[in-house]
Amino acid sequence: MPNTAHPARFTTLTALCTTAMLLSLSGCDQTQTTNPPPRGDTGGRVDPYRSTGIDAGSARASTVDLLEFSDRVGEALASRIATIPEIAGAADRVVIEMGAIENSTQTPSSDFAIMRRRVFASLVNSDLVRPYADILEAPEVTDRQRGRFAIDPGSTDRYDTRATYVLQGFFGELSRGGGIQSNYYYEMTLTNLQSRRILFVEQFDSKQIR
Amino acid sequence: MAVLVCATVLACSACTTAPRTTRHTAADLLEASDTLRDSLARSVWLAGRGPSSPPYRLGLGETVNRSADRLSQAARRVILARTLLGEGMLDLFDARGVAVVLPPADAQELARFGVDEASHVGAYERPSHVAQATFSSLTRVASLAGRPADARRDTFLVELTIIDADSRAVVFTDRFEYARVAAGRLFD
Numbered sequence: 001m002p003n004t005a006h007p008a009r010f011t012t013l014t015a016l017c018t019t020a021m022l023l024s025l026s027g028c029d030q031t032q033t034t035n036p037p038p039r040g041d042t043g044g045r046v047d048p049y050r051s052t053g054i055d056a057g058s059a060r061a062s063t064v065d066l067l068e069f070s071d072r073v074g075e076a077l078a079s080r081i082a083t084i085p086e087i088a089g090a091a092d093r094v095v096i097e098m099g100a101i102e103n104s105t106q107t108p109s110s111d112f113a114i115m116r117r118r119v120f121a122s123l124v125n126s127d128l129v130r131p132y133a134d135i136l137e138a139p140e141v142t143d144r145q146r147g148r149f150a151i152d153p154g155s156t157d158r159y160d161t162r163a164t165y166v167l168q169g170f171f172g173e174l175s176r177g178g179g180i181q182s183n184y185y186y187e188m189t190l191t192n193l194q195s196r197r198i199l200f201v202e203q204f205d206s207k208q209i210r
Numbered sequence: 211m212a213v214l215v216c217a218t219v220l221a222c223s224a225c226t227t228a229p230r231t232t233r234h235t236a237a238d239l240l241e242a243s244d245t246l247r248d249s250l251a252r253s254v255w256l257a258g259r260g261p262s263s264p265p266y267r268l269g270l271g272e273t274v275n276r277s278a279d280r281l282s283q284a285a286r287r288v289i290l291a292r293t294l295l296g297e298g299m300l301d302l303f304d305a306r307g308v309a310v311v312l313p314p315a316d317a318q319e320l321a322r323f324g325v326d327e328a329s330h331v332g333a334y335e336r337p338s339h340v341a342q343a344t345f346s347s348l349t350r351v352a353s354l355a356g357r358p359a360d361a362r363r364d365t366f367l368v369e370l371t372i373i374d375a376d377s378r379a380v381v382f383t384d385r386f387e388y389a390r391v392a393a394g395r396l397f398d
Contacts, residue, residue, distance in 0.1 A: 044229030044231075044232065044390045044391055044392055045238075045388055045389065045390055046363075046389045046390070046391055047389065048365050048387045048388060048389040050389070052363055052391055053352065053361070054350050054351070054352045054361045054362065054363040054391060055350055055352075055363060056352070057352030057353065057361070058350035058351060058352045058363075060350055062350075063348045063350060063363070063365045063389070066348065067365075067387075110276065110346070111348050114346050114348060114367060117346075117369070118367075118385075120380075120383075121369070121383045121384070121385060124380045124382070124383045125383065125384070130254075134377070134379045135379065135380045136377075136378040136379055136380065137371070137373045137378045137379075137380050138378075139378065141342075141373075142340075142373060142375070142378045144272060145269070145271045145272060145340040145342060145373065145375070146340070146375055148269070148271060148272055148313040148314075148315070148340075149269050149311075149313055149314065149336060149337055149340070149375075150314055151336060151337075151375065156375075156376060156377070156378050157376055157377045157378065
């Protein structure tokens, strides 16, 4: 009697194992078809603009807010630059440089430097900005690159401060409840280097509850 | 029944293994260089130029890693080289009057082949423009379900910029962005 039961149990075991293996393989299959072998694994990638629980729970400002704010500043400045009389009416194209960042938050300043850089890049690539302004790399960065080619550092072109504008950022945080809630205030301005007159400002408020 | 439970556990473990790291993968870097190369090929900077345009000499500049991830010098160099010297780019540069030049430190390697580096890297090789690549990231960590911090997200930005070596004007810039999430602690 036991001898007749064995094959049936064996068959069931084999079927279950096969099912498990097929399930395992089907679970992995999607990853393999979207990532051809020579290019490696892209598992764990998410859309940079997708909010995750990690952003909400982090003690730092949401990366999605930072990305969206910098996109907004770039678009706003590009669309308004032709309406700023001092820039639109200038005899020659003005120059825009990266200015300072004032960070009063618990988020590292390097994060805001990235945001400023993103705004900068959107100005470089804007057809609306190009007729009115040249976007300049920082002198120290250019000098470092020139040094690699044995070109005298410090001899890059200098510009009239009356036609020079700097893109500056201020980032503030009001924290309450031992860090459970933070209200963030982001601001970017375009200021004339000579007159210190602010010609453009974009602000952004956000609240983060952890 | 035990077999069924084991099978289910096996199947689930294969399906739900969360990524344990947010580090760059080869796929990320290759995709970044492909995307930036396509963008440069279609750029305003190259558009409208021809072989008779005033010559540009594009220097292979420095690559800077400001991200939270480790990136070897070789990996950084690969991005710049794949972007500027990858598929069809030298032909395109030729057609647009752009010559790509090595920095003197790299050109010293040419001495191994009997090239007089002093004459080779002369004033005529001075770049009019320099290409630089920058890696940066935004890192966020949080705890899931009240445990110690065990979840991490890194948003990476790979940026290629070409600057005029004299005026400092940025003539081209574009970036490739992506985010990675990972869960679990090292000792899990």
